[in-house]
Amino acid sequence: MQEHDIDFDAILGRYRADPFAYRKVRTAHTGRLRCKVREGDEVVGPSGKFRHIPGTLLYELERERNLKRITSFINGQVAMVRSDLEGSFVEAGEHVLTIRHPLKKREIVEDILRQVLTPYTAPERAKYFFSLDLQSSIDKYGQRSVSIKPGDEILTMSLMKRDTPVYYDGEPGIIHSVYFKPGVSVDQGEPLFGICPKDRLPLIEKIITRVKAEWE
């Protein structure tokens, strides 16, 4: 992707026109469905210091006389409810309702970054750590000053008590954003970090600044 490929005005314009994320809520498994919200209802996500207070009850799903109460994982407004499914037996993965979630400044920045950065995804479900060399460089010069190129040992994958080195095979650049925490398991295919070619860094920073300045 080249510098001119990114039309920042178009990206920002899209968020300005519709600053919401539309999250589809799907059934985890089969069962008889009872919706507990209506279109237009405000819902809240988990709250409390430890996010231990569950969010608004969205729907109940009963299978084998086991009633499951599914609560909202995000705050927002119910944009759509499949009222035709009410009381019927549904399959797993059925789209039940959509929550319109108002995006925060941080979420917009993250969203944009995910679009413009090249993600490096987890090859396996495992725990990841930066390789010792890379970690010491990051500690010394800061994250955005360390560039990586193909063939560099970048990560240590800790799986089944074995540590396997992971070598970088993407385009050269700097590590802009890190999405994993050391010692916490990451699912296969989840982004571990976002890479940005060195020459595009000022541009990305510009857009972040613009979002931060322009968004309320």
Place this chain on the structure above:
Amino acid sequence: MEDLRKRLLKAEERISYLGWIKEGSEWANLPALQEKLQGLRDAFYEHSHEHLAEKIGALEESLTFLESRCEESLSPMERVRIVRSPLRFSLKDMLENVYEEYTELGGEEDANIDPALVAARASIARRVKNKVVMQQVMVIGHEKGQGEEYRQGGSTKPWGNEKALRYMRVAETEGIPIHFYVFTPGAFPVEDYPGAGQQIARNLYAMAKLRVPMIAVTSEGGSGGAEAVGMGDIRLMFSHGYYSVISPEGAAAIEGKIREGVKVPKDLLENCAERLAITAGDNLRHGTIDRVIQEPLLGARRDDFAFFRRVKDEMIRATDEVVLKTKSLRAFRAYELKMEKAGADDDLRGYVSWELADDEIGRLILYRSRKYRQMAIQGYREHLSTGAAMYRRLGRGLAKFYYTLRYDVLKSRHKQVKKVMEDVSGEGSVLIKQVSAPFTAAYDFITRKPGSRVARSSAGWGSSSPEQIEYGEIYTSSLANEDRTVSCPNADKHGCKDLWVPDLYGEFCGVCENCGHHFPLEYQWYMKHLFEPDSIREFNADLASINPLSFPGFDKKLEAARKKTGRPCAMITFDARVMGVDIVVAMLYSDFRNGTVGAAEGEKFVRACEIARIKRRPLLSYVHTTGGIRIHEGTLGVIQMPKCTMAVREYIDSGGLYIVVYDNNSYAGPVASFLGCSPYQFAIRSSRLGFAGPRVIRDTTGEDVPPDYHSARSALKRGHIQGIWDRRDFRRNLHKSLMTMGGGNLYYR
């Protein structure tokens, strides 16, 4: 004019104090008096001295009348407000006015490991025949600080109670009496090391056999926090103080099922305070305290110096009494006690040295043990005919004789002989081996078959164990009789699949096959799976919980619990066998009032300790669930904490092995006393244990706690328990622990 101004200010203080007690200034003619006072204040310099003196005198007279009226009809909740008044005396006032000199230990003011608990070396003066004699004591108590935030209103943190224990030990080393002053609304309920409940349990365990006289006096006795420094040889109480199992607000929230954050209605609060029997009079009547120290009208305040003088006399008298009781010179003792009772002046009394000889210390501990053993005996019911009682006494006597003969006489001889034989055979075998070794080696070489190996000897205690029989098939939980599925609470985290109930409660023993989460199972499951079939012999099964405080509505609740369980109280005590090891078991179970401990449960536990002691058997406390001390029994319930801990201490000291296993939910008083004091505590996976539940912690500390704060794993990390057991391995683990911890001394050291 200056003295009139002072009198007016004092009158103002008295009016605001009355307003505090009555929670508002609308009581009787308080508003009129307030108006009168305001008028006098506004026109203070306009009146002549005589006129003003007359007016103030009249105001004071009216106030005195009002105070006496208030005193006559003081409700328990008003007493609570007196105790919580900022004008009430605190420990610092005691130290300054009752004692001559004092040095605070373990920190000063806010530069302190825990400013809510003060320990001080102090000297108390007594006049003996015109001579002043100083006697040394250790003073330990709570300091409310009257508005100093760093004191947390006298709520001691766990490390504060640890400090108390440290200085109790110092007093023990130095052989000086301890004066405890209890001014706490309750312990600060955090689990940070050493843990609120754990430390209270350790304190109680240590105090049970502390080798010095201890006098405890209570002004504000809030449950477990009070017990941490309250196990006195003589327990006194200030007449306007309160001593309670739970704060009236807490009791009202439970009784009225008040949701968190909602204010408790005033009437309910008053009712609860009344029902809990928290006043000095109530406690004296129930025998949880020995004497009451009379306070002036509406309770003593910080400037009641006559009261401090009385406290000093009472403390000296109480300490003398404890010391004199232990003296071997009976005549001297009797004379002194007579003088004490007659309330003779200091001059008439002789000097009593507070140092105790070894035999006197023995008696001191014996009397303490007897004192706590007799507490709250009116709080339970036991249907026993004269014949049955005699039969039981006879049986107990015979058992005592048999087990003493078997273990003390025969076994100790047997042990000695065995030891000699072992020594002799050990020596002999070395000698023989030296001579025979070359021949044996040659024989082995000749007779060895190709490929054969020397068999390893079976390691173990005593004879090799027979094949272990599992009894898992004999009982299936009644929970399994339902055709439905349930979800594991860890499904989101570990992706556990739904579990079919007949599988879960049958084959899987209530354990999620994916993540190992333990679903609660009924106590009967454990009784059937843990012990050898037909080895359970229940005892004291007729001991029943009652409603000793006549708590309204509690009789019905008790009846419902009896109907539901078919048992008379929340504790089952029995003899049982685990893989060939005879043990005594005390089990608290959830179905009866959520496993709460009252006088009946406490008495049953103490008797189980005694039986385990007589029979020289290991004692297992299996806590299926306990919700704490039963609030409906008031301080008769709280007193079970020292009473049962004393029994545990005596059992362990006499050579027993005490193991505690927690399951499901275990909280509050029992964990902070007779359970928490065990050196070997384990928990079943997915159980939760601690001192106070999340709501109480939030209310007290203002902080939320993580969802896993009370989990067994967190308890393990904090050092509360020694291990987490899988339910399916309970039997094996218990046997292993009995063998490891008991070893050769399984049936007593």
